[in-house]
Amino acid sequence: MKRVAIVKTFMRPEIFKQCINALIAAGTQEVLVAFDGPGEYWEEHKRIVFEANQVIDAEIYRFSYDYGLAACRNRLIELVSEPYFLMVDDDIIVFPGIWSASPILTLSKNIAAATFGWFYNGVLNIDAWDIEIKSQNCLSKTVRWPKNIISINGFVFYYPFDFVPNQGFWSRKFFEEFQWDEHYIIEGEHEDLALQARSSDWFFAVCINVQLQHLHDWSNREYHEKHRFSEKKMSRSWIYFFKKWNLKEYEDGDCVLPWLPLDKIKNRRSIRESLEKWSRLLPSHAQMKMREKQ
Numbered sequence: 107m108k109r110v111a112i113v114k115t116f117m118r119p120e121i122f123k124q125c126i127n128a129l130i131a132a133g134t135q136e137v138l139v140a141f142d143g144p145g146e147y148w149e150e151h152k153r154i155v156f157e158a159n160q161v162i163d164a165e166i167y168r169f170s171y172d173y174g175l176a177a178c179r180n181r182l183i184e185l186v187s188e189p190y191f192l193m194v195d196d197d198i199i200v201f202p203g204i205w206s207a208s209p210i211l212t213l214s215k216n217i218a219a220a221t222f223g224w225f226y227n228g229v230l231n232i233d234a235w236d237i238e239i240k241s242q243n244c245l246s247k248t249v250r251w252p253k254n255i256i257s258i259n260g261f262v263f264y265y266p267f268d269f270v271p272n273q274g275f276w277s278r279k280f281f282e283e284f285q286w287d288e289h290y291i292i293e294g295e296h297e298d299l300a301l302q303a304r305s306s307d308w309f310f311a312v313c314i315n316v317q318l319q320h321l322h323d324w325s326n327r328e329y330h331e332k333h334r335f336s337e338k339k340m341s342r343s344w345i346y347f348f349k350k351w352n353l354k355e356y357e358d359g360d361c362v363l364p365w366l367p368l369d370k371i372k373n374r375r376s377i378r379e380s381l382e383k384w385s386r387l388l389p390s391h392a393q394m395k396m397r398e399k400q
Contacts, residue, residue, distance in 0.1 A: 107189065109135040109205055110165035112182040114175055115196035116143035117329060119150040121321050122196040125157050131199050134192065136163040138185055140178035141170060148301065176295045183281050198224065207261040207313065208275050218308040220263055221274025226320035227285050237304055239266040243352060245297070247359030247394035261316055266309030269300040273318055280308055281386035287350075292333070293340045294347040301351055 111134045115122045129137055137158060141151050148168060158164040169178060179193070190211045194200060195355040210220045210352075223232030253264040282305070287298045303310075324330065333339070348354065 108140065109133060109192070110186055110188050111192040111194065112138045112140070112179065112186065113194055113196050114140045114142075114178040114182070115151055116141070116333065118196065118326065119147060119154060120152060123154045124321060125194065125196050126164070126200045127199055127345045128201075129192075129194075130158060130161055132202050132204050134162060134205070139164070139166040140169060140173075140182050141166055142169040142173035143180055144171065144351075152329040170296045172291055174291040175286060176290045177288040179286050180281075180288060183278070183334075186278055190275050192274070193276050193316075195272055197321040198273050199210060199315070201318070203259075204318075206259040207316075210256060210258050210261070210263055210311065211275055211277055213258070215279075216309055216384070217265070218270075218276060218280040218299040218303060218310055219270060219274055219276045220311040220313070221270045221272065221276075222313045223271055223317045224273065224320035225317045226322055227324075230317060232312055232314060232317070234264070234267045234310075234340075235271045237300060239353075241358075242354065244357050245351070245353050246299075246357040256311065257270075261313050263313050264309040265311035267312055268304055268380050269297065270312045272296055274313070277314070283308075289346050289350075290334075290343045291339050291370060292343060294343040297356070298347060298350070309379050361365060 109127050113125060113127075113129075126137060126139075137153055137155075139151070143149060152166055154162045157168040166289075167181065169181070170335075183191075188295065190208065192204070192208070196257070204222075211217050216253075221234075223230065223234070224233075236250045238246045238248045240246055247269075254266070256263045256265065280303075284302050285301075286295050286298065290298065300310075306395070
C-alpha cells in the first residue's frame with residue numbers, strides 16, 4: 107500500500123516547507139497539497155512542492171481564494187485511492203515513525219480515523235471528547251468511560267470517541283459515506299463531521315502516548331486577524347453550524363488531556379529511599395524473625 111498524505115495550505119510557506127520535509131523524512135511516498143491562499147504566496151508553495159517531487163511523488167492543486175478547508179480536503183480525498191491516508195495541516199510536524207501506527211485502521215472496518223494530539227509552545231493537548239446534547243439545545247463536551255485500548259507498534263490508542271483531532275490516519279471508505287461540509291471556510295467543520303458520524307457505526311480513536319508538533323505561529327498577526335481567526339469568517343461558520351444542527355450553544359468541557367502548560371507542573375523533589383527509613387523498619391523486621399523462631 108502506498109503511503110499517501112494530504113495537506114491543505116494557505117499562506118505560510120516557511121512553515122509549510124517544514125511540514126513537507128517531515129512527511130518526506132517519515133517515509134511518506136506521495137503528498138497531495140491543496141492551496142487556496144493569496145496569489146502572492148502561490149509561487150513559493152509551488153516551488154516547495156516541486157522540490158519535494160524530486161524525492162517523492164508530490165502534487166499541488168490551486169483553488170480559488172478562500173475555497174475553504176472543508177472543500178480543499180474533499181477535493182484531495184477524492185484523489186486518494188488507497189484504503190487509508192494521512193491527513194495533516196500545513197503547520198504540523200510528523201515524526202519519523204508515524205507510519206508504524208497506520209495498521210491500526212486494519213484492525214476494525216469501523217475505525218473512521220486514528221489520530222494524534224499535539225504539542226506546541228509548552229502545551230500538550232489531546233483534543234478528543236464525546237458529544238452530549240443538553241435539553242437547552244447545547245452541544246457539550248464530555249468523556250464517556252470506560253474506553254477500549256488498542257496498542258500497536260508502541261502506539262496506544264483509546265476508543266471510541268465522537269470527536270478527535272484531524273491530524274492522523276483516516277479511512278477512505280468513511281468518506282464514501284460522509285464529507286466535510288463545504289459551507290465552512292474555517293471553524294466548525296470538525297464538530298460538524300463529528301455530529302454527522304455520531305449515529306453511525308463508525309468510531310474514532312486517539313493516540314494518548316505520542317503527540318505531533320504544532321508550529322502554530324501566534325506572532326503572524328496578518329494570518330490570525332485577517333484569516334485564521336477572522337471574526338467575519340468565524341461568525342459565518344458558527345451561525346451556519348448552530349442553524350444546521352438546531353443548537354444554541356457550544357459548551358467546552360472535559361477532554362482526555364486538558365491544556366497543560368509544562369511550566370505549571372509542580373517540580374517537587376522527594377526522597378524515595380533513605381538510611382533512616384530502613385533503619386527505622388529494621389527493628390520491627392528483626393522482632394518478627396525472633397517471634398518466628400520462638
